[in-house]
Structures are given as C-alpha cells and as structure tokens.
Amino acid sequence: MEFYGDYHLHSSYSDGRCSVEEMVMAASLTGLAEMGLADHGPRNLFTGLKSEQMLLEIKKEIEQLRPQYPDLQIKLGVEANIVSLNGQLDVGKELIAELDFLIVGLHPYILPDRVVDIPWILRNQTEKIFPSIKNRVRNENTKALVETIYRYEVDIISHPGLKMPIDITEVARACLKRDTCWEINTGHKFPGLQEVSTVARQGVNFIVNSDAHFAESVGALEYGSWVLEKAGVPHEQIKNVK
Ligand SMILES: [Zn+2]
Numbered sequence: 001m002e003f004y005g006d007y008h009l010h011s012s013y014s015d016g017r018c019s020v021e022e023m024v025m026a027a028s029l030t031g032l033a034e035m036g037l038a039d040h041g042p043r044n045l046f047t048g049l050k051s052e053q054m055l056l057e058i059k060k061e062i063e064q065l066r067p068q069y070p071d072l073q074i075k076l077g078v079e080a081n082i083v084s085l086n087g088q089l090d091v092g093k094e095l096i097a098e099l100d101f102l103i104v105g106l107h108p109y110i111l112p113d114r115v116v117d118i119p120w121i122l123r124n125q126t127e128k129i130f131p132s133i134k135n136r137v138r139n140e141n142t143k144a145l146v147e148t149i150y151r152y153e154v155d156i157i158s159h160p161g162l163k164m165p166i167d168i169t170e171v172a173r174a175c176l177k178r179d180t181c182w183e184i185n186t187g188h189k190f191p192g193l194q195e196v197s198t199v200a201r202q203g204v205n206f207i208v209n210s211d212a213h214f215a216e217s218v219g220a221l222e223y224g225s226w227v228l229e230k231a232g233v234p235h236e237q238i239k240n241v242k
C-alpha cells in the first residue's frame, strides 16, 4: 500500500524540530504529491503555536515556497485542541476559514477554555492513577469530541483515543455522519488492529499520517499499510492511498 499525502506535520512554529521549509523539502524528497502542515493549536501547554495568528505567518511562508515545488501540493491546516466539554476549539472559525483543512485532537496537557472544564482535564491527567474515574473520563472525552465534530467542519481527528480514552463506536458514528476521517497515526503506531477493525466495520474513512516532528519522519507511513491490510480495510475507505 502506498500513500500520496501526509497531512499531519509539525514545524518549529509549534513543537516540531524543523522549519516549514525543511518539512516541505523533506516531503518533496520523499516523493509525496501532497503534504499538510498541522501545528498544535495555541492552548497546548509549552508546545502550541504562540497564537493562532501564527497560522497566517505559516501561510505566507507556504505561499512563497510553492513556486519552488511545482510537483508538491503544500496545504495548511492545524491540529486544534478541544478545550471544553462542549467541543470548543482553540482556533477561531475565522482563522479556520483561512486554512485548507482542519485536524482536531484531544490532548491532556492543555489550558482549558472555562473554569468548569478544569476538572475534566485534571481527571484525564490522573485517570491512570485512579481507575475508578475511567468510565466518567471516557464519557466526557467522547462527548467533547462528538460535540466538536458537529460544531465544526472537521476533516480529521488525530490519534482518536490516544492518552485520552473515548468510546470509539460512538465517535465513529459521528465521523460517519459528518464525513470526518479517522487518523491512523504512524508516529504513535496508533490505533491498534482491533480498534481499526471496529471503526472500519462502521464504514468510517481513514487517513494515514506520520505526525512527524522531524524532517526524517515525513512520509514514514508503513504502520498504516500494515494495520489497514491486516484489518482488510478496502481502498475506498482510505483517503490518501494511491
Ligand atoms: Zn496530537
């Protein structure tokens, strides 16, 4: 299985180690036809964009680079954080309209939107220590993610269930309804075979991304081929397969 695009790439604007130009060069050298930059939204503690306005800076850089890479489609997105239980993102709709695509993700180390959301985030940081709250945490995370999928035009959910447990059947139902892709994240080798099989049976589309934070990892999508082939997912259900 071969892929023509990788849409979850971080640059040094957030916690990636390489510049936008280095990531673009890497995608071009790897032979990808398309790439997407998706830095962390500003509410990621220590690792997010300095502000959502930085997306416009990245956009400018990309526009300048495009003529040098005629064989590569360079797209701009963001990996926005879900910052409230009611599905609010840390990037505004006006800025999202400037982007080519939108990835949303749940991350445990973020600055929540409202005071009432603080206990939810703290519970996620401690659910491994207190297994009794696991069900509650899973229900809350599922609700937040589903709300986001209905509030915004979400193209991809990043690493669904990683570090923040969710009810995958319920989230998959929302993805199917809203035409949102389920990410196979090769950087984290996540999700596993069983989850991919469950989601595939529900008819949801997948996209395989590297979540690269270094130029060397751009287009490293082998885990995606492995898990999708093992799960017997038809090519029509994989968005970026050749
Ligand atoms: Zn992430």
Ligand SMILES: [Zn+2]
Pocket (backbone or CB within 6 Å): 008, 010, 079, 158, 211
């Ligand atoms: Zn990421």
